Amino acid sequence: MIELEDVAYSYGGAELFSGLSLKLAPGSFHFLTGPSGAGKTTLLKLCYGELLATSGHVMLFEQDAARLDRDQVAMMRRRIGVVHQDCQFLDHLTMRDNVALPLTVSGRSSAFSADLDDLLAWVGLRRQADQLPPQLSGGERQRAALARAVIMSPDVIIADEPTGNIDWEMSQRLLSLLIELNKMGKTILVATHDLNLIRAAKSQVSSRVLRLKDRQLQQAGAEL
């Protein structure tokens, strides 16, 4: 689905990582961990086409990301749901409209209105549907971001520190949603420095833990 082969990325002349390879198979669950500044967010951005590798190949659904034009990247993003730590909503739209935004931009809003209500109920936000993003708590915003990420029924869900701003109980709830999605066949990649979250997940789902450190991607797990 998503494959990185011998990838390097430099920013401002400094090499963030090099010789990095990663393959996200369909239905797999990956955690990406590592110290702050190691390049986790950059690696995720390479995985959904927001950044281009300095060298090496990034294949998104068997297409070379470097050869895609901006509109083709936009089409790819519809197959990859992204959850950011800071959520990124349009503050003038209600949560319902924000969650439905991927449908709106792809011209499918009316066809999926029933699914939208179900989805809001699934993440426990039906009551908050008509509220504006600034009126919601951090946890509610994260769940809304997850709902928005999955509304197009993407093949892959990428989450960047999704539990960074929320309490443990809410983190557990979000993790349950991600595990549920994985059981539905979605490929999940979660960047986190929360080892407790990884430990909690490992007891519920078969997952692979990758550690980005010293510019290299290593298999982790034994210590967790």
Place this chain on the structure above:
Amino acid sequence: MKRLISEATGMVIGDPEAERSVPPTGFTARLTVFTAAAMAFLSVFALALSLATDRLADQWASELAQTSTIRISAPAEQAEAQVAAALRVLETTPGVASARALTDAEQRELLAPWFGPDLPVDRLPIPRLIEVVETSDGFDTTGLRARLQAEVPGAILDDHTRWREPLVDAASRLRLLGWIAIALIIGATGTMITLAAQSALAANAQVIRVMRLVGAEDGYIARAFVRRFTLRALAGALIGAILAGVAILTLPSADTTGGFLTGLGFRGIEWLWLLAIPVLIGVVAFFATRAAALRVLREQS
């Protein structure tokens, strides 16, 4: 081209969902409406000026081009004979529709603005004048001058060229200036709307980021801005054109003594220009915003 037409159609039909994604921005909205209104107002006046000079040039050209004057300066006792000789020459000249000598009363009337109504024309050595009206083909000026010189030594043919040409030339230049002014105004409108659109796009960088994150194509994001700015420009231009139309209606109406200034305005079908200007400004706004949006989106990718 097909894509442009489709975009323009999409803009007219509208995509409220796309437009709703961009928060309304008061400052750029007001700036665009005001700019378009002011520019439409100025365009209407520049156009009125251009059309007025156009009419004036046509009027001067047609009124003076179809007539000539023969001036006969001769001693009083020979004047009548020379007038008669000149008229005989004119009768046999191809291209002359009619010719007649002005009466003393008509000559007195011509001179009245300068010498008063009681001028004793018959006792003064004033040249006799013959008015010549040409056919549409006109006559051979050089040939007629040569014949007059041979048969009526005191006759001088004045075909008004030396009067007409500078006037027509001045009117043509004024008309050209009017059109240049319109082109500059439209160019300035495009520039101002581009700046306003760029400002709105920069202010909405976060919106663009989110829309890209969820898979919006550049065309979709651009449409949200383009439609909004085009409609604002169109609305502003309509207001400006209507105000300018009202202002022109309040100008004194054209009359024979008022000359050029009182002839400023539109006549008949020319009033349709008041509709054409807002449409033109709308089209300029469409292309200016589209180019700005696509450029900014390219830079932000």
